[in-house]
Amino acid sequence: MTDLLLTGIGSLTTNDGPPIAGAVVAIADGIVTYAGKEGDAPSQGAGRRIDCEERAVIPGFVDAHTHLVFAGDRSDEFARRLSGEAYASIAAAGGGILSTVAATRSVPDEELFELARARALRMLAAGTTTLEVKSGYGLDLDTERRLLEVGRRLGEELPVTVKTTLLGAHAVPPEFATDREGYIDLLTEEMIPALCELADYCDVFVEQGVFEVEEARRIFTVAGRYGLRPRVHACQLSPGGGAKLAAELGAASADHLDHATSEDAAALAGADVAAVLLPGASYTLGGRHAPARMLWDAGCTVALATDCNPGTSYLEGMGLVISLAVVEMGLTPEEALWASTRGGALSLGLDDRGLLVPGARADIVVLDAPHPTHIPYRPATNLVWRVVSGGKVAVPD
Amino acid sequence: MTDLLLTGIGSLTTNDGPPIAGAVVAIADGIVTYAGKEGDAPSQGAGRRIDCEERAVIPGFVDAHTHLVFAGDRSDEFARRLSGEAYASIAAAGGGILSTVAATRSVPDEELFELARARALRMLAAGTTTLEVKSGYGLDLDTERRLLEVGRRLGEELPVTVKTTLLGAHAVPPEFATDREGYIDLLTEEMIPALCELADYCDVFVEQGVFEVEEARRIFTVAGRYGLRPRVHACQLSPGGGAKLAAELGAASADHLDHATSEDAAALAGADVAAVLLPGASYTLGGRHAPARMLWDAGCTVALATDCNPGTSYLEGMGLVISLAVVEMGLTPEEALWASTRGGALSLGLDDRGLLVPGARADIVVLDAPHPTHIPYRPATNLVWRVVSGGKVAVPD
Numbered sequence: 056m057t058d059l060l061l062t063g064i065g066s067l068t069t070n071d072g073p074p075i076a077g078a079v080v081a082i083a084d085g086i087v088t089y090a091g092k093e094g095d096a097p098s099q100g101a102g103r104r105i106d107c108e109e110r111a112v113i114p115g116f117v118d119a120h121t122h123l124v125f126a127g128d129r130s131d132e133f134a135r136r137l138s139g140e141a142y143a144s145i146a147a148a149g150g151g152i153l154s155t156v157a158a159t160r161s162v163p164d165e166e167l168f169e170l171a172r173a174r175a176l177r178m179l180a181a182g183t184t185t186l187e188v189k190s191g192y193g194l195d196l197d198t199e200r201r202l203l204e205v206g207r208r209l210g211e212e213l214p215v216t217v218k219t220t221l222l223g224a225h226a227v228p229p230e231f232a233t234d235r236e237g238y239i240d241l242l243t244e245e246m247i248p249a250l251c252e253l254a255d256y257c258d259v260f261v262e263q264g265v266f267e268v269e270e271a272r273r274i275f276t277v278a279g280r281y282g283l284r285p286r287v288h289a290c291q292l293s294p295g296g297g298a299k300l301a302a303e304l305g306a307a308s309a310d311h312l313d314h315a316t317s318e319d320a321a322a323l324a325g326a327d328v329a330a331v332l333l334p335g336a337s338y339t340l341g342g343r344h345a346p347a348r349m350l351w352d353a354g355c356t357v358a359l360a361t362d363c364n365p366g367t368s369y370l371e372g373m374g375l376v377i378s379l380a381v382v383e384m385g386l387t388p389e390e391a392l393w394a395s396t397r398g399g400a401l402s403l404g405l406d407d408r409g410l411l412v413p414g415a416r417a418d419i420v421v422l423d424a425p426h427p428t429h430i431p432y433r434p435a436t437n438l439v440w441r442v443v444s445g446g447k448v449a450v451p452d
Numbered sequence: 453m454t455d456l457l458l459t460g461i462g463s464l465t466t467n468d469g470p471p472i473a474g475a476v477v478a479i480a481d482g483i484v485t486y487a488g489k490e491g492d493a494p495s496q497g498a499g500r501r502i503d504c505e506e507r508a509v510i511p512g513f514v515d516a517h518t519h520l521v522f523a524g525d526r527s528d529e530f531a532r533r534l535s536g537e538a539y540a541s542i543a544a545a546g547g548g549i550l551s552t553v554a555a556t557r558s559v560p561d562e563e564l565f566e567l568a569r570a571r572a573l574r575m576l577a578a579g580t581t582t583l584e585v586k587s588g589y590g591l592d593l594d595t596e597r598r599l600l601e602v603g604r605r606l607g608e609e610l611p612v613t614v615k616t617t618l619l620g621a622h623a624v625p626p627e628f629a630t631d632r633e634g635y636i637d638l639l640t641e642e643m644i645p646a647l648c649e650l651a652d653y654c655d656v657f658v659e660q661g662v663f664e665v666e667e668a669r670r671i672f673t674v675a676g677r678y679g680l681r682p683r684v685h686a687c688q689l690s691p692g693g694g695a696k697l698a699a700e701l702g703a704a705s706a707d708h709l710d711h712a713t714s715e716d717a718a719a720l721a722g723a724d725v726a727a728v729l730l731p732g733a734s735y736t737l738g739g740r741h742a743p744a745r746m747l748w749d750a751g752c753t754v755a756l757a758t759d760c761n762p763g764t765s766y767l768e769g770m771g772l773v774i775s776l777a778v779v780e781m782g783l784t785p786e787e788a789l790w791a792s793t794r795g796g797a798l799s800l801g802l803d804d805r806g807l808l809v810p811g812a813r814a815d816i817v818v819l820d821a822p823h824p825t826h827i828p829y830r831p832a833t834n835l836v837w838r839v840v841s842g843g844k845v846a847v848p849d
Contacts, residue, residue, distance in 0.1 A: 370832040435767040
């Protein structure tokens, strides 16, 4: 028995072959049972029908890199940085990641949840049905726990799937400013053991002046013993060893990669590490974009994500990310759409989504446009008309 | 008697002095009667109150350059151009402006209106309360008339103010491909005289290979006799005489200006010609952005607009435009906001809007954010919470 039937689809992107015109998608028990030509569809009753009136249908977006649990407001810092003020000066005046840490530590649980919930709902309204949520604005055991709990709770209470990542190694917190070894000890000896049940992955911001490769290796090695596979902030602001470390460790993903080399690309492709690209951060910071074309052509599994965070990429939806990937990074619209759906899913080990074939989870977006190329073509408009999450209509709810 | 009272405003941008915290705006008969500190507000009853709960309030956006009346779909052309195909090749294969002309000529009036209406409603939902609408996809007397009529009808039926511009000189239509003089004769001898009552302005696309400066001068001279002041597509794809012509003729605006020089800026400032900048087109085309900082510092009245059109800038809202102006063009968030409201209004000769002071038209946007800097800071989110147009709540309607 079909629960939901989408008919009159003008262009169906399955990520399993070319787009199909004149298509239908049938859903039962939250799973796609048919996705293809209307004429070939098995005849069956349906609990609910939605006539898509020639609109385009695509898999729900999988946003594989977000920092969406935070408090505080850094819009003023955004303006000051663009006016030329150096990050070091902003940080010295109380800005930067540590200002978000201070704000996040200070708000009650419920407020933290409500802030994150509002962001996740805006993402859902923009077509995101699966998202990764990192901690990293706590940097102490108690607050990191709260951030991961908020992430998990988002997945329980909203029609989105959430994967959580422990990013205790986002920065060294102020109380350890003169004792970074002490913080890494805390992370490896207390935080990872205590929080491994709340997290699916462990992440380290590998960058000059943040965490060195050898520090990251030490953290990831401990995390691995507790079942947390690495995701790595790598080669964002400068070239470095983050991508090669990710390949060496068989990480789930290496993220950012703005300064990745062809050697990095070969290493990632060879080790089957997904390349999660975050053009919103490059856009916001005025920095270089990741070599998406090169990474794709090297055989990497490329994913696109928002990097939603209050400092460097406050993007709450994938539309502008796809536009930037196409306009600024040289991916085709088809590649960018794949990277925003199937690529993200593969980077999170979720083989059941990011494609619309029988057996896939029914996470589906209907666009108010005849073709998905309208997403990069019309970057200022949220083109989402309906969102189906796990077989249920989630937008409008 | 106050018809509508906005209370609890966290940050009020009046464009007449610095932002005001803890503000209220009172409206009667579609006009602002008070905008300032809550404590200083005259005590008065109100027909309707909206508690803005610390949200930011700004003037409604004035989008002073759009081509939003068109039919057809050029998303495929967008993808082909980004994959490296030359515009000439695309045009030879039936793409480019003339493909929109063909599609636009072929659809019935009501369909053309519905397409434009849907776009205008998306713009309104993104905070635009005044927009300029150009013709230019008809290029014959009958279709140019239909385009202008659609523009005027949008202003009559929707809660937006519309100013219309006759852009018969957008391209030479195919039936005059070997007789451009004949087309300019048609424009000056028939179209301008017949359509001057439907238009507020006349525009010419002054560019190498499109219309030369001398041709534009001839067209504008005739238009002036019929009461149509110039708006000029100038210096978009290459340096040229468009900006200086605009200054010489005392045009209302020179638009694009991506290749404007410091001499152009001085001429525009000296002649009080508004500089209407269109970063969406530069973004979409991968071209250079207009020298916004230089134009501003030269004393030009700078306006920002979407350039909404199917070929080079399919943007249906000002948020991304403001973001691009701040991130890519060097305007501050305050300057970009001014240019998107007051700057646009001045470029259209509408002195009653783009600011929130007693006597101004009550075109107002309440943002779902505490400060308007969130507009460029969060470029993927439509932050509009409420729109008031002419004193009436238009969004949500």
